[in-house]
Amino acid sequence: MSVKVLTANRLTDGEAVWLGANGDWLDHIDGALVARHAEAVAALEEAGKAAIKSNLVIDVNVIDVEERGTNLYPLRLRERIRQLGPTIRLDLGKQAEKTSANAA
Amino acid sequence: MYRYDEFDHAFVSARVEQFKDQVERRLAGELTEEQFRPLRLMNGVYLQLHAYMLRVAIPYGTLSGRQMHKLAHIARRYDRGYGHFTTRQNIQYNWPALSDMPAVLDELASVEMHALQTSGNCIRNVTADHFAGAAADEAADPRPYAEILRQWSSMHPEFSYLPRKFKIAVTGADRDRAAIQVHDIGLHLKKNEAGELGFAVYIGGGQGRTPMVAKKIRDFLPIEDLLTYTTAIVRVYNLNGRRDNKYKARIKILVHETGTEEITRQVETEWQAIKDTDLKMPQQDVDAIDNYFRMPNLPQRPEGWSQLAAARKADASFARWVDQNVTPHKNPDYGVVTISLKPIGGIPGDATDAQMDLVADIAEKFSNDEIRVSHEQNLVLPHVAIADLRIVYDLLLTDGLATANAGLITDIIACPGLDYCALANARSIPVAQRISERFGKPERQADIGELKIKISGCINACGHHHVGHIGILGVEKKGEELYQISLGGSGDEICTIGDITGRGFSSEEIVDAVETIVDRYLLVRTDKEENFLATYRRLGAAPFKDALYNETANAA
Numbered sequence: 001m002s003v004k005v006l007t008a009n010r011l012t013d014g015e016a017v018w019l020g021a022n023g024d025w026l027d028h029i030d031g032a033l034v035a036r037h038a039e040a041v042a043a044l045e046e047a048g049k050a051a052i053k054s055n056l057v058i059d060v061n062v063i064d065v066e067e068r069g070t071n072l073y074p075l076r077l078r079e080r081i082r083q084l085g086p087t088i089r090l091d092l093g094k095q096a097e098k099t100s101a102n103a104a
Numbered sequence: 105m106y107r108y109d110e111f112d113h114a115f116v117s118a119r120v121e122q123f124k125d126q127v128e129r130r131l132a133g134e135l136t137e138e139q140f141r142p143l144r145l146m147n148g149v150y151l152q153l154h155a156y157m158l159r160v161a162i163p164y165g166t167l168s169g170r171q172m173h174k175l176a177h178i179a180r181r182y183d184r185g186y187g188h189f190t191t192r193q194n195i196q197y198n199w200p201a202l203s204d205m206p207a208v209l210d211e212l213a214s215v216e217m218h219a220l221q222t223s224g225n226c227i228r229n230v231t232a233d234h235f236a237g238a239a240a241d242e243a244a245d246p247r248p249y250a251e252i253l254r255q256w257s258s259m260h261p262e263f264s265y266l267p268r269k270f271k272i273a274v275t276g277a278d279r280d281r282a283a284i285q286v287h288d289i290g291l292h293l294k295k296n297e298a299g300e301l302g303f304a305v306y307i308g309g310g311q312g313r314t315p316m317v318a319k320k321i322r323d324f325l326p327i328e329d330l331l332t333y334t335t336a337i338v339r340v341y342n343l344n345g346r347r348d349n350k351y352k353a354r355i356k357i358l359v360h361e362t363g364t365e366e367i368t369r370q371v372e373t374e375w376q377a378i379k380d381t382d383l384k385m386p387q388q389d390v391d392a393i394d395n396y397f398r399m400p401n402l403p404q405r406p407e408g409w410s411q412l413a414a415a416r417k418a419d420a421s422f423a424r425w426v427d428q429n430v431t432p433h434k435n436p437d438y439g440v441v442t443i444s445l446k447p448i449g450g451i452p453g454d455a456t457d458a459q460m461d462l463v464a465d466i467a468e469k470f471s472n473d474e475i476r477v478s479h480e481q482n483l484v485l486p487h488v489a490i491a492d493l494r495i496v497y498d499l500l501l502t503d504g505l506a507t508a509n510a511g512l513i514t515d516i517i518a519c520p521g522l523d524y525c526a527l528a529n530a531r532s533i534p535v536a537q538r539i540s541e542r543f544g545k546p547e548r549q550a551d552i553g554e555l556k557i558k559i560s561g562c563i564n565a566c567g568h569h570h571v572g573h574i575g576i577l578g579v580e581k582k583g584e585e586l587y588q589i590s591l592g593g594s595g596d597e598i599c600t601i602g603d604i605t606g607r608g609f610s611s612e613e614i615v616d617a618v619e620t621i622v623d624r625y626l627l628v629r630t631d632k633e634e635n636f637l638a639t640y641r642r643l644g645a646a647p648f649k650d651a652l653y654n655e656t657a658n659a660a
Contacts, residue, residue, distance in 0.1 A: 012131065013201035014156035055133040059151060059526075076583060077531075078522060082153045086523035088451055088533045092184055092199075093154050 002064045002075060005032040006044040007082070008057035016082040016094070017057060019047055025057060028094060029072050029083050034065075105168055105474065106251050106396040108216045115258070116213045119220065123147045124206035131203060144202075146226075147209065148219025152524050155199045158208060159222040164232035164250040164274070165193035165477040167217075169468035172475055174215040176460035182208050187460070189445060189453040191517055191568055192271075193231050193477045194222055198524055220258060225266045227257035227338070233275045233282045234478035237397055238440045238486035240432035244301055246276035246293045248394045249330060252385070256331050263338050267345035268353035270338065271310075283479060283595035285309045285318040286571055288355045289337060294324075302326050307337055307367070308359030311565035315601045316356040319364040321371060327390060329375075331383040336375035340367065400472040400487060405437040408490030415494045422497055424546060425508035430493065433486075439493060441471070441485040442478070443500060444507040444515060448544035449537050452518045453481035459503050470496050479568075481517055482510065513555040513622070514540040517568050521561030521578060522585075528561035530578025530585040531611075535559055538615045543622070552622060555636045558593075571595035573637045574621060575602045576614065587614040591621070591648055592640040603645050606653055617652060624651035 006019040007029075017025040018032040026032060035041045041062060048060035064075040074080050085093015108116070123143070130140045144150075148159040160175070167175075175195055179187045182204045183197040190196055200208060212218055221229050230250040237245040253272055257263065263270070275282040276293040284290025290306035302324045309318025325333050341355045344362070359367050416423040430439040443463060445453050455463075463483055467475045470492045476484035488496055500506040509515045516539060519525065521532030536559055543549055558572030562579075569575030575590040586608040593602030609617045622636075628647050629639045640648070 009151055009155075011137075012203055014151055014154070016154060052137065058137045077580075077585065078153070078528075081522060085154060086533075087531065088523050088537065 002066055004035045004041050004044060004062050005029065005065050005072060006035075006048050006060065007032075007063050007079070008048065008051065008060040010057055011055060019044065019051070023047075025051070027097075029065075029074070032065075032072060034067070034072070035062075105166060106163075106247075106393070112216070113213075116216075116218050116220075119147070119218065120206065120209045120213050123209060127202060127206055142224070144205075145223040146220070147205070148222040149202070149205055150223065150526075152198065152520075152526050153522075154524065156202055156205075157524070158197045158200050158205065158219060159190070160195050160197070160212060160217060160219050161222050161229040162193050162195060162217075162477050163254050164230055164236070164247050165234050165479075166232075166236075166247060167475050167477070168215075169464040169473050169475070171215045171217055172460050172464035172467065174211060174217070176457040176464065178208055178211055179457040179460065186454055186456045188451075188520060189455065189477050189481050189483070191479045191481060191519070191566055192222075192229060193234070193479055194229060195477070196520070198520075221254075223269075224264075225268050225270075226264050227253075227260065227266075227270045227272065230254050230257070231271070231273045231282055231287075231479060233277060233280075234476040234480075234482075234484050235281060235431065235440050235486065236276055236476075237399065238433050238438075239277055239281075240434050241279055242275075242277035242434075243294050244276045245394075245397050246274040246282075246291070247397050248390065249291065249293060249303075249327075250274045251393050251396070252330065252390070253334065256334075256383075263342060266338070266342055267347045268350070270341070270355065272334075278597060280595070280597040280599075281478075283568070283571060283599075285597075285599035286311055286315070286568075286595055287318065288341075289334065290318050291330075296324050300326070303330065305333065305337075307371075308356040308364075309599070310354050310356040311568060311570045312354070313351060313563045313565075314354075314357065314360075315565070315570040316360060317599045317601060318356075319359060321364065321368040328385045328387070329379060331385060332379045332381065333371075333375055335378060335383060336371045339374055340370045344370075399434065400474075402435050402438055402472070402487060402489070405489040405491045408437055408493070412490050412493060421508070422494065424550070425497055425506055426493060428508045428512065429510045430488075435487075437491070438487055438489050441488045441493070441496060442510040443483040443485065443505050444509050445482050445505075446509055446515050446540065447504050447507050448509075448514060449541045450504075451533050452516050452536050455483070456503075459505060462499065462503050462505065466496055466499050480515065482515070508546065509549060511554050511556070512549045513543045513552050513557060514549060515556070516540060517556075517558040517572070519560050519562075519567035521559075521567075525561060525566075527564060528578070529563075529580040530561045530587065532559040532561040532567055532576075532578060535576060535578070535587065535611070535614055539618055542615050542619060551632070552626070553632065553635050555622070556594075557618070568595060569593070570601045571599070572602060573640070574618060576618075579608065581608070585611045587611070587617075589614075589617060589621070589652075591645055592637065594637055605645060605649055620651050621648050624648055 292304040305322040306318035471485035518536035522528040560567035590602030
């Protein structure tokens, strides 16, 4: 079933970020706050407006994701690429950080 | 090469200071994103999927070794060790932080570079033939006029908020390497029967969602009238271009809706009123700019020809590279070298910091300190002695820069697409990489001959797919990437927009579809001399559509 999370780009460096359950903006989609019904989606949208006002992020969007086990899987390819990095440079973007973290 | 005067230095420095202040105010929360966005765009700062992107102007695609070294340094220090050369003769950095932008612009200003006119609804960075000033076939170097247009258009008070962006391209040869007929204004510098220089003027060309070939509205405009006539065109556009609909706001729509005859009349009427005003260019002013672009004093190097013959004989790879990537120079002892940024299976237009440094070093030593960026996403060394070709080739070879494929099927233009771009609907680069791998064998490429594949990841057509001999447009359909093919497009002097073949192909199918087209071409061409475009123009789309869509019937 499709649910929703809130994503944006961080103001200072433009990095893709997701709103976490604790209200922080996270570097990875894992741990993002999941909205499963209309009221929760409305709350996400409000949180987005507040984050823009508080000058933390830009280009805020609610996106569709699927819960696959413990993972969140964005439905649009665009969002999957934002989540990981360029598909042609696996050494760049968040996918690279994860690889190096796993290797360590 | 053009060198900044006092005014240019002061102007660019003032803009850097101004933007530094704007970035500080943005980070401090004194400016909202809504207020800041147009300001950052005026300084070439975009937001993409993963980070900000900085687009740096390389006016008419010309730069020195020192400038290229600086681009390498920026890639290393502020980005991820590479840059992407674009179809607008610019370079884009994909990962810089907003807080670093003022420092990057400072670095650029120190080598007479900037990011102005790379975004926004202004007159954009003027582009030109990448072989300008060197090619054996040109009537005159178009870059002095591109520079005059740059000086005239920068911060032009009347033309800073046009209905939409405005692109001007200039060529000085009959063979159009600058795709002038798909620009808002295309200028073809040429000589009349009396031997005087002037321009054929084209307006209303463009790609994007409504591709149009430009209309010629003047066959010969004297040099002195360049700025008055251009002013008249942009003024008519600024007054009458649509501002109610972004997708109908380019001059091509105005020309199309008004009619060529009527728009020409309007331009001429406007021009009559201003043609003898301050913008009429005195010859001495033209000469002053022209001086910066004089052919360098190239020593005679006749020994090169015998050396070249021997080197070719000894090394087939070198011979192939010379045949494909070296074109005739005005001086017979020299050649114009295309450095392919299309290694087989690589990312079109990308160069690492080390590669940029290497190209800069080679240019300083072997190309009179000049480099060009082509709209085909390659680099060019415009003045290389035939005698130095072997050593230049060997140096390029050390860092994967000697791919012998200029103009061949693997010399693919591709926009950044969905791997980076916030506007894209589908990926372009992986498709280019897979096509390149499929056709990468030198013998196969040579057999196929000249064939330009151009790929865009959305309808905005940054990858020039409308003028690809084979054009590929990526779209999103039901959440999947789908690729539409068009055939028979061309951005040269016989400019045509490609015809869409029919239903699109999935990501898995697209490379096979291209191969089907190429195989059919090989089957139906009269001989090897008839290239793909000529074959398409002779036969039309039918044999290719038949190959693509009637496979079952064909098999039966």
